[in-house]
Amino acid sequence: MSPSLLRAGSAVVLAFVALTAPIAPVAHADEVPPVTVTVNARAALATVPETGIGVNHAIWDTALGSDQTADLLKAAGVKLLRYPGGSYSDIYHWATHTAPGGYVAPNTDFDTFMSGVRRTGAQPMVTANYGTGTAEEAAGWVREANVVKGYGVKLWEIGNENYGNGHYGTAWEADDHADKSPAEYARQVVAYADAMKAVDPTIKIGAVLTTPANWPDALVGEGDAGSWNKVVLAGAGSKIDFVILHWYPGALDRTGHVADLIQLTRRQIAAYAGPGSERIGIAMTEFNTGSSSNGTNTQPGALAAADSYATLLANGVFTVDWWNTRNGIGAVKEVEGHTDYGDFGLLSSGSCTSDGSVCEPALNTPFAPYYALQMTSRFARPGDQFVKAASDQPAVAAHAARRPNGDLAVMLINTSSATSYPVTLGYAGFSPAAGAPTVLTHTNGATEITSTTAGSATAQTLPPLSLTTIILRPSGTQTGLPAAPGQPSATDVTDTAATISWPASPGQASLKYEVHRQVGTNTEQLGETTGTSFTVHNLRQGTGYTVNVIARDGAGRTSWASPPLTFTTGTPASSSxxxxxxxxxxxxxxxxxxxxxxxxxxxxxxxxxxxxxxxxxxxxxxxxxxxxxxxxxxxxxxxxxxxxxxxxxxxxxxxxxxxxxxxxxxxxxxxxxxxxxxxxx
The missing domain is CATH 2.60.40.290 (Immunoglobulin-like)
Structure with a gap:
């Protein structure tokens, strides 16, 4: 959406009333009961993707191509950069570097963008112009990028928020097509995919979907055969490699929605995209907490950002892309003792209010969410495997990831303004080494992440409004362990039973396989077998199950958990x-x-x-x-x-x-x- 030049990507304009409360005295750790955090390395979630930490670039940003920008993003661990910027994507013509009706800043052309991508050490994602462009224009961009210049751009979106073209009564996205229905968008996605892959068959094509429970999800337009997602997936599912979601939750406490949000999207893909739909990935190519009342670029927004990135990636999204690198000043207020500029950017644009009374800090000064992305990238690195973690205190969120060398990282987020929480940590499927672990910390108003050796594997203290990552070594050797089994699948799912199958662990024979069900942060072993399938009985009707498979050798050594499998039982095949x-x-x-x-x-x-x-x-x-x-x-x-x-x-x-x-x-x-x-x- 483009409600203003400096907010080209938002799908919904959100207005909030600023409520600023006095800062309460800090309650020290010895005055409050300890928080219990449980980590279960047997309850595995998704593997951290190479492209997980992403950020949007925009062609109206005058500093897009600067070396300082690229170096700052690299230092934050950014691994994907999206271009040319939100709704501008649907008015941008790459060959002439023009966007009729919008502003194009100097030094923001495609080659400059790619130079920054390479300096950052990231991968690019390019949004082809659907609204005012053509399939031939998009194919020409693929040719320029990958044949002529050899940039190797693999990820290509078809349009931005094309459901915002007026078909559902609200229009912010440019769309010159006479037919603005999801059926026409699906037909054009097929045409774009065919033309673009004819130039480079190795590229991946993404189609725009609506985000569950976010407008206009589930609406059915006049003359449509279903919702936007149903029609688009049915018409273009065979041609796409990933789907595109945007999420501006407008609050800081919405991570509890993520698992359902992603699972409902996967169900739609499975139901409508046709055979082989399991290949289709999910990209969150625009995300921001979108909470002007609670602060966008101060510490509360940063804590919500870290929580959301970790939750989305743990649920299998292959990239989460912050809106935006720089965005511009908005409504100014005091939040938790610091000036919040109402800016949706990671870095300051150095802009001022219209009357010049308030200006942001110098260009490229990192805002608090910058450190949230930096902390997340240090906590969960590509190739790590998220595992279940939870806290018994609502003000404290917990995430964990297991590393290939056997280390375990735990990220703890204290959202309390006034309470310093002591934390007691417990582990299942992992034995931490003795001694003080490495502890990374970012606190309210801090301009860096500090690293110390402090506390223990089982006891830490969290400052108010803080991000803390604990890096733990395992107590035993990690050599000679069985390899993890491959991705399980479920067949013959009934109301009370399901057959779980998986690829064998490579390189070893005479293994036993344990099938574990996730129950909160606990796991329950459902059974074991020397084969590569197991039928589970006595399941509850209409219930979702997440299971992992673990290999165990004759010496009792166990592998990492397999990737997770989620399935839902049905109801009786026959009943009264x-x-x-x-x-x-x-x-x-x-x-x-x-x-x-x-x-x-x-x-x-x-x-x-x-x-x-x-x-x-x-x-x-x-x-x-x-x-x-x-x-x-x-x-x-x-x-x-x-x-x-x-x-x-x-x-x-x-x-x-x-x-x-x-x-x-x-x-x-x-x-x-x-x-x-x-x-x-």
């Missing part, structure tokens, strides 16, 4: 009742649901349907066709007194308005008079 839930109309924060209840058993003289909301941000707005009651997450639907009977083979239809403020995972398990029904799509 069948339920069909349909999301009939959705507006991004609520929907009209229709439930059809069919009685497959004996006639009922009265009936009660029970279900529960899967997530705490869901609730009942209203209901009709029966008597609806809600108690916490539980919903009860009782037959209308005027129509108490439900004959054999008869269907009762009821409806409701469901409200949500996060990814909308629909209820999947229903019981009729206490009997679990078969749920159909």
């Amino acid at each position: 009742c069948t339920v069909k839930l349909t999301d009939q109309t959705d507006w991004g924060s609520g929907y009209v649901g229709s439930i059809e209840v069919t009685n497959n058993g004996a006639p009922l003289s009265g009936w009660t349907l029970d279900f529960a909301w899967p997530r705490p941000w869901q609730s009942l707005g209203s209901g009709w066709g029966a008597t609806w009651t809600e108690n916490g997450s539980k919903v009860k639907v009782v037959n209308d007194p005027a129509s108490p009977t439900l004959a054999t083979g008869a269907t009762a239809t009821v409806g409701y308005v469901g409200n949500y403020s996060g990814p909308n995972v629909l209820p999947a398990v229903f019981t009729l008079n206490g009997i679990t029904c078969t749920t159909t799509g």
Whole structure:
């Protein structure tokens, strides 16, 4: 979105009222109970990708091509740079280095950008002009980049936020196509992909999707066969290599939405993109906490940034790209004792308010989120494997990553303004060496990350508003361990069972394989086998499971955990009742649901349907066709007194308005008079 020159990438304009509270006295560690942090190295998540830490560049940024910019980004661990900048992508013509209707700064052309990419040590991601460009123009850019210049640009997006072209009633993205539907975008993505890959078959093509629970996700435009994502994936799924999400949560406490946000996107890809859709990756090519009320470039925003980067990458996103390298001054306020300039950039642009009364610090001065990216890159390096970590204190977030040499890194985020928390750490599947570990720390207002040797593997103290990374050595030798099994898969998934299969660990025979289920930060061993598949029984209906496989040799030495597998059980294949839930109309924060209840058993003289909301941000707005009651997450639907009977083979239809403020995972398990029904799509 382009609400202003200096915010070319945002999809939603967010307005906030600044609430500034006095700074409370710091509560010292000996005055508060310790926080318990649990790390489980057996509960593996995604592997850290090479391109994980990304940042956006924009052609209206006069300092885009400077060596100082590249050196600062390199020092922050940035591994991907996106160009030419948000909504400008859909008005930018690379061959002439022009953007009609927008400002193009000197020294921001493609060659200058690529020079900075190489100096940074990053990979480029280029957004081809969909809005006012053509497939032929994009193919010409691929030829210039990879054939003529030999830049080897592998990642190419087709357009920016093209759902913002007016098709859903709001327009910020340029789009000269007469047909602005998702079907036309899908057709053009196919044309772009064919033309661009004809020049260089090795490139990867990305298509724009809407982000779950963010406008206009789930809306169905006039004449469309479904939502933007459904139509785009169905029409272009066979031609793309990754999908593109943008996320401006507008608050600092939204990481709890990430797992569902990514899982719902994967479900859409699997449902609509056709055979082989598992190859399609997910890129978060614009991200910012977007919280003007809580501070964008001061420490609260930095803490949220580190938490979000780690959470998104642990859930398998292959790049998270901060909006923006430099952005410009916005609403100025005091946040946690420091001036917040309302700037969405990592680095200062040195700009001033319109009346000149307040100016940012000197050009390229790092803001607090810069240090968040730097800390994240030092905590989780490419090739490391995220593992489960959690805290029992809501003000403290925990992340962990295991390194190929056997080290373990733990990042702890204290969001409290006033409390210095003592932390007790416990480990499963990892034994830390004795002695004080290396501790990296960034505190409120600090202009660098400090490194010390302090505390122990099991006890640390977190200053208020701080980022802390602890780097631990293992107690034993790491040589001779079995190699980790490959990516597991699930087949024959029913309501109570699933068969898990995996590629064997390379290089060793006579291994046993343990299958572990993740339960919070704990793991539960479901079984073991000398083969490469295992059928798990006694599973709960309509429940999501995440499992890892670990290899164990005859000496009892164990491998790293395999990559995670997530699957969801269904409901009984046959039952005395069948339920069909349909999301009939959705507006991004609520929907009209229709439930059809069919009685497959004996006639009922009265009936009660029970279900529960899967997530705490869901609730009942209203209901009709029966008597609806809600108690916490539980919903009860009782037959209308005027129509108490439900004959054999008869269907009762009821409806409701469901409200949500996060990814909308629909209820999947229903019981009729206490009997679990078969749920159909």
